Amino acid sequence: xxxxxxxxxxxxxxxxxxxxxxxxxxxxxxxxxxxxxxxxxxxxxxxxxxxxxxxxxxxxxxxxxxxxxxxxxxxxxxxxxxxxxxxxxxxxxxxxxxxxxxxxxxxxxxxxxxxxxxxxxxxxxxxxxxxxxxxxxxxxxxxxxxxxxxxxxxxxxxxxxxxxxxxxxxxxxxxxxxxxxxxxxxxxxxxxxxxxxxxxxxxxxxxxxxxxxxxxxxxxxxxxxxxxxxxxxxxxxxxxxxxxxxxxxxxxxxxxxxxxxxxxxxxxxxxxxxxxxxxxxxxxxxxxxxxxxxxxxxxxxxxxxxx
Amino acid sequence: xxxxxxxxxxxxxxxxxxxxxxxxxxxxxxxxxxxxxxxxxxxxxxxxxxxxxxxxxxxxxxxxxxxxxxxxxxxxxxxxxxxxxxxxxxxxxxxxxxxxxxxxxxxxxxxxxxxxxxxxxxxxxxxxxxxxxxxxxxxxxxxxxxxxxxxxxxxxxxxxxxxxxxxxxxxxxxxxxxxxxxxxxxxxxxxxxxxxxxxxxxxxxxxxxxxxxxxxxxxxxxxxxxxxxxxxxxxxxxxxxxxxxxxxxxxxxxxxxxxxxxxxxxxxxxxxxxxxxxxxxxxxxxxxxxxxxxxxxxxxxxxxxxxxxxx
Numbered sequence: 373x374x375x376x377x378x379x380x381x382x383x384x385x386x387x388x389x390x391x392x393x394x395x396x397x398x399x400x401x402x403x404x405x406x407x408x409x410x411x412x413x414x415x416x417x418x419x420x421x422x423x424x425x426x427x428x429x430x431x432x433x434x435x436x437x438x439x440x441x442x443x444x445x446x447x448x449x450x451x452x453x454x455x456x457x458x459x460x461x462x463x464x465x466x467x468x469x470x471x472x473x474x475x476x477x478x479x480x481x482x483x484x485x486x487x488x489x490x491x492x493x494x495x496x497x498x499x500x501x502x503x504x505x506x507x508x509x510x511x512x513x514x515x516x517x518x519x520x521x522x523x524x525x526x527x528x529x530x531x532x533x534x535x536x537x538x539x540x541x542x543x544x545x546x547x548x549x550x551x552x553x554x555x556x557x558x559x560x561x562x563x564x565x566x567x568x569x570x571x572x573x574x575x576x577x578x579x580x581x582x583x584x585x586x587x588x589x590x591x592x593x594x595x596x597x598x599x600x601x602x603x604x605x606x607x608x609x610x611x612x613x614x615x616x617x618x619x620x621x622x623x624x625x626x627x628x629x630x631x632x633x634x635x636x637x638x639x640x641x642x643x644x645x646x647x648x649x650x651x652x653x654x655x656x657x658x659x660x661x662x663x664x665x666x667x668x669x670x671x672x673x674x675x676x677x678x679x
Numbered sequence: 680x681x682x683x684x685x686x687x688x689x690x691x692x693x694x695x696x697x698x699x700x701x702x703x704x705x706x707x708x709x710x711x712x713x714x715x716x717x718x719x720x721x722x723x724x725x726x727x728x729x730x731x732x733x734x735x736x737x738x739x740x741x742x743x744x745x746x747x748x749x750x751x752x753x754x755x756x757x758x759x760x761x762x763x764x765x766x767x768x769x770x771x772x773x774x775x776x777x778x779x780x781x782x783x784x785x786x787x788x789x790x791x792x793x794x795x796x797x798x799x800x801x802x803x804x805x806x807x808x809x810x811x812x813x814x815x816x817x818x819x820x821x822x823x824x825x826x827x828x829x830x831x832x833x834x835x836x837x838x839x840x841x842x843x844x845x846x847x848x849x850x851x852x853x854x855x856x857x858x859x860x861x862x863x864x865x866x867x868x869x870x871x872x873x874x875x876x877x878x879x880x881x882x883x884x885x886x887x888x889x890x891x892x893x894x895x896x897x898x899x900x901x902x903x904x905x906x907x908x909x910x911x912x913x914x915x916x917x918x919x920x921x922x923x924x925x926x927x928x929x930x931x932x933x934x935x936x937x938x939x940x941x942x943x944x945x946x947x948x949x950x951x952x953x954x955x956x957x958x959x960x961x962x963x964x965x966x967x968x969x970x971x972x973x974x975x976x977x978x979x980x981x982x983x984x985x986x987x988x989x990x
Contacts, residue, residue: 403804507729588814
C-alpha cells in the first residue's frame with residue numbers, strides 16, 4: 373500500500389472533523405427541538421388562555437357556557453386527591469424502602485419484592501385504573517370517591533418513592549450505622565434517628581416527583597369513573613352526610629384538573645379550547661413548579677453533603 | 680450506682696425487662712416494614728386477579744378465536760363484535776410512529792450529551808429533558824389536537840382532525856426524555872479506557888461513539904428502547920384526545936383510530952353497569968395490553984442478558 377501524502381492525511385482528518393461537527397449540530401438540533409416543544413406548548417396555552425386568567429376562573433364551577441366556566445371543583449379535587457395520595461404513599465413507600473435497604477435478608481422474598489417493584493414501574497397507568505375499578509370501587513365498595521382516586525395514584529407512585537428512598541439510604545455511609553449501633557442503639561433507633569433524617573432530602577425529592585406525576589395523571593382516574601361535570605365542592609370537615617368527622621370529604625364525588633382539561637378539549641365548541649388552554653397552563657404551572665423544587669433540592673443536596 | 684446491693688440488683692432486672700420489651704418492639708417494627716414492602720406484591724397480585732377474573736367471565740360469552748380474528752370491534756352495539764385486532768392495529772401504528780421519533784432523537788441526544796457536550800451543556804440539558812418528561816400527558820394531548828394537527832394539516836392537506844399520525848408524533852416527543860436519559864446513563868458507564876484506546880488509534884469522536892461506546896452500552900440502550908415501547912403502548916390520554924376514538928382496523932397513520940387504551944377511556948366515560956359484557960370488555964382489553972407490555976419486558980430482559988458486557 374502506498375503511504376498517504378500529507379494532503380491526503382489532512383483531507384481524512386478534515387472529513388472526520390466535519391462529520392463530528394455535523395453530528396454535534398444534529399445533537400444540538402434535537403435538544404433544541406425538545407426545548408422548542410416545551411416553549412411552544414407553554415406559549416400556546418398562555419396566548420390562547422390569556423383572558424381567562426381571572427379570579428373568576430379559579431372560583432367558578434364548570435358550566436355549559438364557556439365564558440362562565442371555571443376550575444374551582446377541579447383544583448380543589450386535585451388538591452384533596454393529592455392529600456390522600458401523599459398520606460398513603462409516603463409512609464408506605466418510605467417504610468418499604470427502609471425495609472429493603474436496612475432490614476431485608478438476601479432471600480427469595482426480598483428478590484420477589486425487588487423484581488416486582490421494577491416490573492410495576494413499567495405497568496401502564498391505565499391498568500392501575502382497572503385494578504382500582506375492580507378492587508377499590510366495587511370489592512371494597514369505596515365508590516367513585518376521592519379516597520378511591522387517592523389510593524389508586526398512591527399505588528401508581530409507590531415504586532418512584534421506594535426507589536428514591538432506597539437510593540437516598542444507600543448513599544449514607546456504613547460508619548453512620550456503626551457509630552449509632554456502637555453506642556447501643558437498636559436497628560430501629562438507628563433508622564429513626566440517623567438513617568431517615570439523613571435520607572430526608574432524597575426521599576423528599578422522590579415524593580415531590582411522584583406527586584408531580586400523580587397530579588397530571590388522567591387515565592386511571594377516568595377509568596375508576598370520576599365524573600367530568602361537578603358543580604359542587606366536597607363537604608368540609610364535620611359538614612358531610614353521612615358524617616365521618618374530619619374526613620367527610622373522602623367519600624365525595626369529585627373531578628380533577630386533568631379530567632377538566634380533557635372534558636374541555638374534547639368538546640367540539642372552540643370556545644372551550646380557551647378554557648382548556650388556561651386550565652392546561654395552571655396544571656403545567658403546578659407540575660413544573662413541583663419538578664423545579666425537586667431539581668433544586670437535588671442540586672442543593674449534591675453540593676452540600678460531604679461525608 | 681449506689682453502694683446498696685439490693686437496689687443494684689433491682690436495676691439490673693429492670694434493664695433486662697426493658698431489653699425484652701425493646702426486642703419485642705424491634706420485631707414488631709420489622710414486621711410492619713415488611714408489610715409495607717409487601718404492598719407492591721399485593722398490587723401485582725391484585726392487578727392479575729382483577730384482569731384475569733373479569734376476563735374469564737368475558738371469555739365465557741365471547742370465544743377466544745373470535746376475539747383474536749374478528750375484524751370488527753363493536754362491543755356496545757346490538758350486533759356486537761369483539762375483534763381485538765382492531766384496537767391492536769391502532770396501538771401498533773401509533774406506537775410505531777412514536778418510536779420512529781423517540782428512538783433516533785433519544786439516541787442522538789444521549790450520544791451528544793455523553794460524548795460531545797461539555798459539562799455546562801449537560802447540566803443545562805438534563806433539567807430540560809426532565810421537565811419535558813414531567814409534562815402531563817393530557818397537556819400533550821391538547822398540544823397534539825390543537826397545535827400539531829393544524830400544522831400537519833398545512834403540510835398534508837388530506838389529514839383529518841383526528842389522526843394516529845399527530846398523536847404518534849407527540850407521543851414520540853414525550854418518550855424522548857426516557858430514552859435519552861437511560862441511554863446516556865448506559866453510555867457514561869462505559870469505561871474511559873475504551874474511548875482512550877480508540878482515540879489513541881486515531882478515531883474521531885463520532886467513530887468512537889458509534890463503533891466503541893454504543894456497542895459497549897448496547898444492553899442499556901436496548902433497555903431504554905424497551906421502556907420507550909412500554910410507554911408508547913400504554914400511553915392513553917394523547918390518543919384519547921388526538922387520535923379519535925372510533926374503532927378502525929387500519930395500518931394507515933393518516934386515519935383516526937381507537938387504541939386499546941383509548942377504548943378503555945371511552946367505555947369508562949360512559950355509564951356501564953357493573954358486571955355487564957361491556958364492563959368486562961375493558962378488562963379483557965386491559966389484559967391484552969398488560970400481556971403486550973409483558974412480552975416486551977421479557978424480550979428486554981433477554982436482550983440485556985444476552986448482550987451484557989462486563990468490564
